Amino acid sequence: MNFDAITITDIARELHLSISTVSKALRDSYEISETTKKRVLEYAQEHNYRPNPMAQSLKKGHSKSIGIVVSNIDNQFFSQVINGMESEAYSQGYNVIITQSHESYDLEVQNVNHLTHRAIDGLLISLSTETNSVEHLKKLQKQGLPIVFFDRVSSEIETHKVIVDNFKGAYQATMHLINCGYRHIAHITSSAITSVTSERLSGYKQALNDGGIKINEQYIKYCPHGGMDLNEIEQAVDELLALKTKPDAILTAWDRITTSTLALLHKRKVQIPQDIALLGFTNTLLADVLNPSLSAVQQPAFEIGRKATEMLLSIINSKRPVTEFETVVLPTELFIRSSTDKTYKPDQ
Amino acid sequence: MNFDAITITDIARELHLSISTVSKALRDSYEISETTKKRVLEYAQEHNYRPNPMAQSLKKGHSKSIGIVVSNIDNQFFSQVINGMESEAYSQGYNVIITQSHESYDLEVQNVNHLTHRAIDGLLISLSTETNSVEHLKKLQKQGLPIVFFDRVSSEIETHKVIVDNFKGAYQATMHLINCGYRHIAHITSSAITSVTSERLSGYKQALNDGGIKINEQYIKYCPHGGMDLNEIEQAVDELLALKTKPDAILTAWDRITTSTLALLHKRKVQIPQDIALLGFTNTLLADVLNPSLSAVQQPAFEIGRKATEMLLSIINSKRPVTEFETVVLPTELFIRSSTDKTYKPDQ
DNA sequence: GTGAAAGCGCTAACAA
DNA sequence: TTGTTAGCGCTTTCAC
Numbered sequence: 001m002n003f004d005a006i007t008i009t010d011i012a013r014e015l016h017l018s019i020s021t022v023s024k025a026l027r028d029s030y031e032i033s034e035t036t037k038k039r040v041l042e043y044a045q046e047h048n049y050r051p052n053p054m055a056q057s058l059k060k061g062h063s064k065s066i067g068i069v070v071s072n073i074d075n076q077f078f079s080q081v082i083n084g085m086e087s088e089a090y091s092q093g094y095n096v097i098i099t100q101s102h103e104s105y106d107l108e109v110q111n112v113n114h115l116t117h118r119a120i121d122g123l124l125i126s127l128s129t130e131t132n133s134v135e136h137l138k139k140l141q142k143q144g145l146p147i148v149f150f151d152r153v154s155s156e157i158e159t160h161k162v163i164v165d166n167f168k169g170a171y172q173a174t175m176h177l178i179n180c181g182y183r184h185i186a187h188i189t190s191s192a193i194t195s196v197t198s199e200r201l202s203g204y205k206q207a208l209n210d211g212g213i214k215i216n217e218q219y220i221k222y223c224p225h226g227g228m229d230l231n232e233i234e235q236a237v238d239e240l241l242a243l244k245t246k247p248d249a250i251l252t253a254w255d256r257i258t259t260s261t262l263a264l265l266h267k268r269k270v271q272i273p274q275d276i277a278l279l280g281f282t283n284t285l286l287a288d289v290l291n292p293s294l295s296a297v298q299q300p301a302f303e304i305g306r307k308a309t310e311m312l313l314s315i316i317n318s319k320r321p322v323t324e325f326e327t328v329v330l331p332t333e334l335f336i337r338s339s340t341d342k343t344y345k346p347d348q
Numbered sequence: 349m350n351f352d353a354i355t356i357t358d359i360a361r362e363l364h365l366s367i368s369t370v371s372k373a374l375r376d377s378y379e380i381s382e383t384t385k386k387r388v389l390e391y392a393q394e395h396n397y398r399p400n401p402m403a404q405s406l407k408k409g410h411s412k413s414i415g416i417v418v419s420n421i422d423n424q425f426f427s428q429v430i431n432g433m434e435s436e437a438y439s440q441g442y443n444v445i446i447t448q449s450h451e452s453y454d455l456e457v458q459n460v461n462h463l464t465h466r467a468i469d470g471l472l473i474s475l476s477t478e479t480n481s482v483e484h485l486k487k488l489q490k491q492g493l494p495i496v497f498f499d500r501v502s503s504e505i506e507t508h509k510v511i512v513d514n515f516k517g518a519y520q521a522t523m524h525l526i527n528c529g530y531r532h533i534a535h536i537t538s539s540a541i542t543s544v545t546s547e548r549l550s551g552y553k554q555a556l557n558d559g560g561i562k563i564n565e566q567y568i569k570y571c572p573h574g575g576m577d578l579n580e581i582e583q584a585v586d587e588l589l590a591l592k593t594k595p596d597a598i599l600t601a602w603d604r605i606t607t608s609t610l611a612l613l614h615k616r617k618v619q620i621p622q623d624i625a626l627l628g629f630t631n632t633l634l635a636d637v638l639n640p641s642l643s644a645v646q647q648p649a650f651e652i653g654r655k656a657t658e659m660l661l662s663i664i665n666s667k668r669p670v671t672e673f674e675t676v677v678l679p680t681e682l683f684i685r686s687s688t689d690k691t692y693k694p695d696q
Numbered sequence: 697g698t699g700a701a702a703g704c705g706c707t708a709a710c711a712a
Numbered sequence: 713t714t715g716t717t718a719g720c721g722c723t724t725t726c727a728c
Contacts, residue, residue, distance in 0.1 A: 005491045007721055018699040023723060033697055048487045053467045054406045055721035058704050063402070065462070073446070074427030082421065086448065095462045098421070098446040100434065114413070114443045119401045139396045143353045263637045266694065286632070289611045291639030346614065355705055366715045371707060381713060403705035406720050 006047045015039060026051075057119075065095040066312060067115030069125040071103045071226065075255050077283040077301050078126070081150065084305025085124060092313050094121070103228045105130040116140055122312045124305075126151040129191035129226035146315035146322075150308040153195050153327075160311040161327040162304050166196055169297045169332035170203030170251070173279050176295075177249045178211040180340055182277055186219040186247035188236050188261060190226040190254045197222075200253045200281070219247055227256030237264045249273075249340070252280035262290065262339075277340040281332075293337035293346060300330050354395045363387060374399070405467075413443040414660060415463030417473040419451045419574065423603050425631040425649050426474070429498065432653025433472060440661050442469070451576045453478040464488055470660045472653075474499040477539035477574035494663035494670075498656040501543050501675075508659040509675040510652050514544055517645045517680030518551030518599065521627050524643075525597045526559040528688055530625055534567040534595035536584050536609060538574040538602045545570075548601045548629070567595055575604030585612045597621075597688070600628035610638060610687075625688040629680075641685035641694060648678050 008026070012019045017036070025032045025040035026049075043049075057063040066089060070078040082098060089096050097115060101108035108128045113136075115123060123145060125137070134154045141147050141157060150162040177185050187204050190197045201220070208215050221236035223229070240247055252258040258280025265272055272278050272292050279295040287294040307328055315322045338344040356374070360367045365384065373380045373388035374397075391397075405411040414437060418426040430446060437444050445463060449456035456476045461484075463471060471493060473485070482502045489495050489505060498510040525533050535552050538545045549568070556563050569584035571577070588595055600606040606628025613620055620626050620640050627643040635642040655676055663670045686692040 009721070019722085020700075020724080021698055023721095024698090027723090031697065036697080048491060050461075050464070052406070052721050053462075054402045054411070055704090056723080058400070058402045058406055058706095058720090059722050059724090061704075072427070073421040073430065074424055076422055079420070079422030079427075082448075095459075096447075099444075100430075111443075113398075114401075116398070143396060259634060259637070263634075266637055284634070286607060286611075286634055286638065289607070289614055289638055290634065291637055291641070293639070357705070367706080368708075368716075369714055371705095372714090375707090379713065384713080400705050403720090404707080406704090406722095407706050407708090409720075 005052075006044075006049050007052065008049075011040060011043055011047075011049060015043060062121045063119060064093060065097055065120055066122045066124060066309070066316075067112075067120040068096055068098045069101055069108060069111050069115070069123070070098070071101050071126065071128055072228075072256075073098065073100055075283075076285060077151075077255050077299060080283055080301030081126075081305035081308075084302035084307075085309045086305075087302075088306045088309035088313070094313065101128040103129045103226045105133075109136050112136055112140070116145060120145075122146040122148070122316045124148050124150060124308050124312055127154060127194065128152075129194050129224065129228075132193045146312055148308045148312040148315070150304050151196065155195070158325050160308070160315065160325050162308040162311065162330070163195075163327065164299045164304070164330045164332050166199035166332075167203040167206070169281070169299075169334070170200040170253070171207045172203075172332075172334050173251055173281075173297050174204045174207030175211065176334060176336065177251065177277060177279060177340060178207065178213065180249075180277065182249035182340075183213060184216075184219070184245060184247045185213070185249045185251060186221070186240050188221045188223065188233065188240075188250060188252045188257055190222065190257065191224045192222050194226070197253065204251060218243060223254075223257055227254050227260055230260060233257055233260045234264055237261060237268075241268065241270070247276060249277040249279070252278070252282075255280075255282045255284070258282040258294070258296070259284065262294065266291075272339050273342060279340050287335065287337065288346065290339075292339045293344070295337045295340040296335050298333045298335060300333070303330060353400070354392075354397050355400065356397075359388060359391055359395075359397060363391060410469045410664075411467060412441060413445055413468055414470045414472060414657070414664075415460075415468040416444055416446045417449055417456060417459050417463070417471070418446070419449050419474065419476055420576075420604075421446065421448055423631075424633060425499075425603050425647060428631055428649030429474075429653035429656075432650035432655075433657045434653075435650075436654045436657035436661070442661065449476040451477045451574045453481075457484050460484055460488070464493060468493075470494040470496070470664045472496050472498060472656050472660055475502060475542065476500075477542050477572065477576075480541045494660055496656045496660040496663070498652055499544065503543070506673050508656075508663065508673050510656040510659065510678070511543075511675065512647045512652070512678045512680050514547035514680075515551040515554070517629065517647075517682070518548035518601070519555045520551075520680075520682050521599055521629075521645050522552045522555030523559065524682060524684065525599065525625060525627060525688060526555065526561065528597075528625065530597035530688075531561060532564075532567070532593060532595045533561070533597045533599060534569070534588050536569045536571065536581065536588075536598060536600045536605055538570070538605065539572045540570050542574075545601065552599060566591060571602075571605055575602050575608055578608060581605055581608045582612055585609060585616070589616065589618070595624060597625035597627070600626070600630075603628075603630045603632070606630040606642070606644070607632065610642065614639075620687050621690055627688050635683065635685065636694065638687075640687045641692070643685045643688040644683050646681045646683060648681070651678060
């Protein structure tokens with residue numbers, strides 16, 4: 001079955017005009033008489049003519065759309081980021097194409113391949129947890145594809161980046177736990193190779209140091225698949241619960257790890273925060289209505305997306321090659337709720 | 349700034365070959381000698397040649413990608429649907445392009461415009477709550493664009509559709525509430541013009557009838573923006589709470605309405621289920637860890653997406669125009685948790 | 697005011 | 713085995 005839409009050629013033939021006349025009439029060129037314009041426009045309208053964007057892009061050399069690669073769209077953090085991207089892109093006349101890597105390196109490469117090479121004018125990407133080589137992106141950048149990283153960035157590629165202050169976010173969160181009196185604070189995080197992981201880990205460790213608490217490596221658990229694999233998290237939680245000195249608090253570093261850990265603690269009848277307090281990085285809108293309401297480090301997701309897009313479009317629209325790059329660091333916000341604070345009362 | 353990637357013409361020039369020889373060598377044609385193939389391939393590799401998909405699509409008349417329009421990707425129902433779509437599409441060598449209508453008719457039209465006319469080979473769409481005219485889709489279909497509806501469908505367009513048994517889902521849910529002893533059952537639903545709304549409303553009413561309970565129109569609240577506008581839901585909830593005979597149970601018909609209602613009841617210090625029981629259509633993975641754990645009507649989202657894509661690809665790949673269309677109806681599943689059942693204990 | 701023609705990058709029928 | 717050529721749908725320069 002074929003898509004037999006009407007083309008500019010069809011209109012020209014039917015109206016006994018040349019192709020170029022039709023093209024100009026359609027774009028309301030001053031060269032064309034009103035009468036002709038009217039005829040063309042009416043015919044086009046009637047037959048529901050729509051320009052073929054592929055042909056237009058091929059001709060013009062740009063597609064007015066930008067590609068997005070995130071790990072999972074059902075992660076509220078990413079969907080909020082995407083909303084920010086859409087907002088900025090639309091306001092500048094661009095469309096966005098969203099793809100998911102599902103934390104898989106292979107899928108990431110496949111998506112990038114699909115998106116690239118003039119099918120998009122630029123790329124916004126947060127690396128998958130599996131990704132430790134960015135050769136596929138380096139090549140593209142060398143070819144002139146504007147790329148902006150957000151969230152999970154690579155230090156191997158020089159370009160604009162938008163991240164949050166992960167160190168400080170984790171530091172503040174850990175400090176809060178210490179201030180609440182917790183002394184055995186575990187940390188469940190993602191793949192060790194991801195930028196975000198190491199920054200948050202450093203913040204966690206620094207806070208422990210500053211709080212005079214010795215770092216216990218048994219309390220630090222990695223989930224290489226960033227929470228996509230529930231077994232990983234389950235194993236991490238169970239190992240923590242099996243320790244002879246069980247942790248009295250857990251700081252989870254990733255959205256999905258946070259909610260999964262909550263569910264797993266539930267299943268194991270662990271009282272939160274009485275037995276173990278829980279504090280996690282997450283942007284879920286449901287933090288208030290979870291059981292218990294969840295203390296969370298939240299990221300300015302919409303602004304991350306908006307800013308990253310603004311920077312990408314500035315590269316795309318730049319007359320000359322851009323060589324000076326900037327890394328924007330936005331602050332996180334700590335919300336205290338009952339999963340860490342026994343005295344917390346909702347509804348101020 | 350421009351994307352100056354290497355083209356087949358560049359390779360031909362450098363290697364003193366014709367364009368077509370290069371093209372054939374690249375596609376490993378039997379016509380080309382191994383030596384030439386090797387030279388071309390090596391040069392291409394070295395200079396990181398990548399075919400321009402726009403040119404390919406323009407030439408071949410298809411893009412091997414399908415467009416998706418949903419209201420919001422951060423709705424777990426839709427993200428699960430999309431996962432099903434990706435799964436089926438990838439397995440057949442297609443890519444997907446995801447867009448959000450944010451429940452806005454205008455955005456829906458804009459997205460469809462962006463996607464259509466050979467930029468995609470087919471369209472998978474769930475209508476926005478605002479949409480009550482489908483002329484934009486009718487036109488496209490007339491031009492030969494294969495379209496498959498899922499979730500929120502239009503009766504005005506004949507094509508394949510994938511939905512769930514909304515009537516039965518709502519009927520069973522309402523019956524469950526009746527069986528639990530609730531007699532004043534309210535229903536907060538979405539826009540009255542959406543297919544899903546009326547089907548679920550009918551199921552609700554039928555169950556009340558069968559349960560010998562008189563239908564009270566004051567107990568039925570519409571949120572035309574499908575939960576995108578929190579004020580709508582807030583007003584609905586407050587109106588219900590202000591009634592002289594307050595409802596003792598609420599059936600919410602949409603994902604976001606369900607979670608928002610839960611949050612609003614929290615804020616108003618309403619005890620669930622003691623004061624008011626809550627049961628909602630939702631696919632959130634967090635139902636178990638909400639406070640209280642949430643009774644829910646869940647949809648087979650992944651399968652909806654998979655099936656819809658399978659049907660779309662069958663139209664796309666059909667040799668002759670397809671005129672016989674099918675509507676697939678999948679079952680919903682009712683999960684009982686503590687928001688309706690006072691005796692519910694997690695962890696079987 | 698209108699049209700002819702070149703070309704964006706690629707494929708494929710046909711020629712050599 | 714390789715090359716020539718036409719053409720996908722559109723824009724744009726240059727003639728007429």
